Amino acid sequence: MGYKIFPPKKDLLSELIEKVNGKTKPVGALGRLEQIAIQIGLIQQSLSPVLNKPYILVFAGDHGxxxxxxxxxxxxxxxxxxxxFLSGKAAINVFARQNAxxxxxxxAGVNYDFDPHVLLTRHKVDYGTRSFLHExxxxxxxxxxxxxxxxxAVDEIKSLGANIVGFGEMGIGNTASASMIMSRICGLELIHCVGRGTGLNDVQxxxxxxxxxxxxxxxxxxxxPLEVLxxxxxxxxxQMCGAMLRAAELQMVLLIDGFIATAAFLVAQQLCPAIKAYSVLCHQSEEKGHQQMVDFLKMKPLINLNMRLGEGTGCAVAYPIVNSAITFFNEMASFTEAGVSNRIDQ
Structure with missing residues (x-):
C-alpha cells in the first residue's frame, strides 16, 4: 500500500474561477461544466488544462x-x-470508438484462457474467486x-500519454460482491444494497x-476496508481499486462508472479520502443501492440515463461532457476578448 494521494493545491482556484466567470455568459450559466473545468484545472494545476489520450480499462473476473x-x-x-469486447462488438466498444x-x-481472474489479442492484458490472479458464502x-x-x-494497468496507459481514465468491469456475480462491499463500507442494512443485477425474477x-x-x-x-475487499x-x-488509487496518485482524472465501479471506489476512498478530488462519478446507475453509495460519498453523478450495463459504458457516454467542460474553458471568448459588455454590479 502506501499510496501518496494528496488533495490538489488550491493556489490557482481564484484564477480558475475568474477565468470561468469571465467567459461571455452569465455567471454559473454552464452549471456543472464550470465545476468540472475548475476541478480538472486544479488536478492539472493549470489555467489551460487538457485531456490527453483518454482510456477506459475494463477489468473482468469470475466470482465463486x-x-x-x-x-x-x-x-x-x-x-x-x-x-x-475483443471482437469490438459490445456496447463499450461502440461508445469508445464513437468518442475516440x-x-x-x-x-483479472476469468475462469477461462483467452487467446492473445491486442486489446487484452492478462493479469489473471486466479480462475475466479472462492465463494464468500463459505470462506x-x-x-x-x-x-x-x-x-x-x-x-x-494504469502505469501502462500513463506511459502512452493518458491523463484521464475510466473504469469498467465484467463479471457474473459481481453485483452480489458490490452489494456486500457497500453494506459493510456504508454501514447499511443488506435490504438497501441488494438489487436484481442482471435481471433476477422475484424468486431468484x-x-x-x-x-x-x-x-x-x-x-x-x-x-x-481491505479485509472487506x-x-x-x-x-x-x-484491480479496479488498485488502478483508481494509482491513477489519483499520478494526478490523472478518474471517471467512475456505475454500481460495481463505485463499490471499488468506496474502498479506495476509505483508504485515501483525497481520491475524491480527482474523480468524476459519471452516471447514476439504475441498480438498487447506487443512490445510497452516492449519498455516502457526498458526490453527484454527472448524468442519469437509467443505465445499468457496466463495462464502463457510463464513462464513455459521459466523456464528451467532460471534454466539453475543458473545451469551453480553453476556447470560449472572454467578455474582454469578444468586446462584449459585462454585467453591471451596483
Missing part, C-alpha cells in the same frame, strides 16, 4: 459466489462477453497481487438476498 445462484446468467457469460477513447480489456473470496496475497496489477432475488444475508452473518467481524470482492473489483 455465482455458484450459489445469485445471477440470472451462467458464469460462462463472463468469458463470452470478454470475447465480445482507447480501450484495454484486462483478464473469504481471496487470500491476502491474492488481494495484494490484484491491487498491484491494477497499478500496472429472494434467493440472492438469503445467500448474501448468510454470508454477511458468516463474516460479521470483517469491517476493515478481500472477503467479498472480485479480482476485477480489487
Amino acid at each position: 459466489i455465482a455458484r450459489e445462484g445469485v445471477s440470472a446468467y451462467p458464469q460462462a457469460v463472463t468469458h463470452q462477453m470478454v470475447n465480445n 477513447i482507447g480501450l484495454k480489456v484486462i483478464d 473469504k473470496a481471496m487470500t491476502k496475497e491474492q488481494l495484494q497481487q490484484a491491487l498491484d496489477y491494477g497499478e500496472v 432475488l429472494q434467493n440472492k438476498f438469503g445467500v448474501l444475508r448468510a454470508a454477511l452473518d458468516r463474516h460479521a467481524d470483517v469491517t476493515d 478481500q472477503t467479498f470482492g472480485g479480482y476485477e473489483i480489487a
Whole structure:
C-alpha cells in the first residue's frame, strides 16, 4: 500500500474561477461544466488544462459466489462477453470508438484462457474467486497481487500519454460482491444494497438476498476496508481499486462508472479520502443501492440515463461532457476578448 494521494493545491482556484466567470455568459450559466473545468484545472494545476489520450480499462473476473445462484446468467457469460469486447462488438466498444477513447480489456481472474489479442492484458490472479458464502473470496496475497496489477494497468496507459481514465468491469456475480462491499463500507442494512443485477425474477432475488444475508452473518467481524475487499470482492473489483488509487496518485482524472465501479471506489476512498478530488462519478446507475453509495460519498453523478450495463459504458457516454467542460474553458471568448459588455454590479 502506501499510496501518496494528496488533495490538489488550491493556489490557482481564484484564477480558475475568474477565468470561468469571465467567459461571455452569465455567471454559473454552464452549471456543472464550470465545476468540472475548475476541478480538472486544479488536478492539472493549470489555467489551460487538457485531456490527453483518454482510456477506459475494463477489468473482468469470475466470482465463486455465482455458484450459489445469485445471477440470472451462467458464469460462462463472463468469458463470452470478454470475447465480445475483443471482437469490438459490445456496447463499450461502440461508445469508445464513437468518442475516440482507447480501450484495454484486462483478464483479472476469468475462469477461462483467452487467446492473445491486442486489446487484452492478462493479469489473471486466479480462475475466479472462492465463494464468500463459505470462506473469504481471496487470500491476502491474492488481494495484494490484484491491487498491484491494477497499478500496472494504469502505469501502462500513463506511459502512452493518458491523463484521464475510466473504469469498467465484467463479471457474473459481481453485483452480489458490490452489494456486500457497500453494506459493510456504508454501514447499511443488506435490504438497501441488494438489487436484481442482471435481471433476477422475484424468486431468484429472494434467493440472492438469503445467500448474501448468510454470508454477511458468516463474516460479521470483517469491517476493515481491505479485509472487506478481500472477503467479498472480485479480482476485477480489487484491480479496479488498485488502478483508481494509482491513477489519483499520478494526478490523472478518474471517471467512475456505475454500481460495481463505485463499490471499488468506496474502498479506495476509505483508504485515501483525497481520491475524491480527482474523480468524476459519471452516471447514476439504475441498480438498487447506487443512490445510497452516492449519498455516502457526498458526490453527484454527472448524468442519469437509467443505465445499468457496466463495462464502463457510463464513462464513455459521459466523456464528451467532460471534454466539453475543458473545451469551453480553453476556447470560449472572454467578455474582454469578444468586446462584449459585462454585467453591471451596483
